[in-house]
Amino acid sequence: MRDTPSAGSMTRADILAGEIADSIIDGTLPPGSRLDEHMLAERYGTSRTPVREAIRQLKTTGLIDVRPRRGAVVAEVTSRDLETLFVAMAEIEATCARLCALGMNPVERRRLQALHQSTRDLVEAGDQTAYAAANISLHLQIYAGAHNPVLSDFAAGLRRRLAPFRNAQFRAPGRLPLSFAEHDVIVEAILAGNAAAAHAAMLHHVSLVEDAFEQVARSSSAA
Amino acid sequence: MRDTPSAGSMTRADILAGEIADSIIDGTLPPGSRLDEHMLAERYGTSRTPVREAIRQLKTTGLIDVRPRRGAVVAEVTSRDLETLFVAMAEIEATCARLCALGMNPVERRRLQALHQSTRDLVEAGDQTAYAAANISLHLQIYAGAHNPVLSDFAAGLRRRLAPFRNAQFRAPGRLPLSFAEHDVIVEAILAGNAAAAHAAMLHHVSLVEDAFEQVARSSSAA
DNA sequence: GACCGCAATCTTGCATGCAATTTTCTCCAA
DNA sequence: TTGGAGAAAATTGCATGCAAGATTGCGGTC
Structure with a gap:
């Protein structure tokens, strides 16, 4: 829609x-x-x-x-293309997180924290579907918090392109709590206004998403 | 062409x-x-x-x-749009510089240094036109060195969109030697494999380009 | 039996024409 | 003189038709 x-x-x-x-x-x-x-x-x-x-x-x-x-x-997406896309995505999201740390206003910070905290229950319930939806919201909020439509449009486009591959990641065993923990570091850094930490944490997070996807992909192709 | x-x-x-x-x-x-x-x-x-x-x-x-x-x-480009574009450009170029520091191969590093050194003569000669051309080449090499077509295509698109505004910057008094000095820091960091320094230096550089443009824009609109 | 060349078919690229909507001009009234 | 309503003009959106190039299948030859 x-x-x-x-x-x-x-x-x-x-x-x-x-x-x-x-x-x-x-x-x-x-x-x-x-x-x-x-x-x-x-x-x-x-x-x-x-x-x-x-x-x-x-x-x-x-x-x-x-x-x-x-x-x-x-377009056929080769594994090489996929890595390129994931790296680009990671870098852009990290950039957005950096800009969030530098420029989010109090309202945005509060909303970000509220959304993040609300996902804790989903993790405990193990609700992969709801968590995936909340995850998207969180990342979209971070795009918006960068206050840069050029970057956020690009990020959203990349996310759309990678959507089929990202959705699979939460099926990786134990991924939900890990994802929440990573988000925690990111949100913490943004709220603290620590640009470098927010950048690094997001880069780490998206890289792990790629790892999780590859793990799922390997196990499903081996099955 | x-x-x-x-x-x-x-x-x-x-x-x-x-x-x-x-x-x-x-x-x-x-x-x-x-x-x-x-x-x-x-x-x-x-x-x-x-x-x-x-x-x-x-x-x-x-x-x-x-x-x-x-x-x-x-498209009418408002000054607000322009700032958004410059920020996005700065962030993307900084990201490319970071990736260059991490992943450029020896041949690329040598070529980058050679190109940079060759612009020293242009600075001393005060040849704004030739320097502008060499400047583009340098930045394009940095895009390529990121080894990520997704990012470099985006960077090239942004550069095209900003081209009319960037070309004016070298008319700012004393801009050429400053530009060279900034490039020097960037190239140095990339060659040393210092990702954080390369990122910061490029961010600084492109921000200064924006400043220089605004300076030229103000003085020409005031004239 | 395999390979090369040719023709038939299919698909895309481009031009033109018509329909629908927006814009503008005109005319009338307040 | 100004404002608005209506019609004419202009411009975009869409459909159809034709031409050019590509793919595929067939026949001939080595």
């Missing part, structure tokens, strides 16, 4: 771009799928023109690969 | 996107200009379709603002 349907002033191409992106992210369109213009046009009940414009739009997000005259395919 | 014209496999829309972006960056299309599809189509000798696709593509870069059914205009 990214696009409020009530936003009447949206072109079909915009809507299509969102729909296609969602389909890619939720796995309906797996990596390697050919994005046939006729097929997409028929599926969404429009002509090829808006589909083409949506594809152009998606091209710049990295979700799809477009080779002129040869069509578009859902 | 971003787009090699010899790359035969490029669609008209891609070429147009590049042309329009260049026109915006070099000032041919000043902020606030309406991007009339008929006009652009006629100017570039094509139909409206590729123009529309180019506009879609540019929409995601932040260079233009598109309001559905109301056309596209070259």
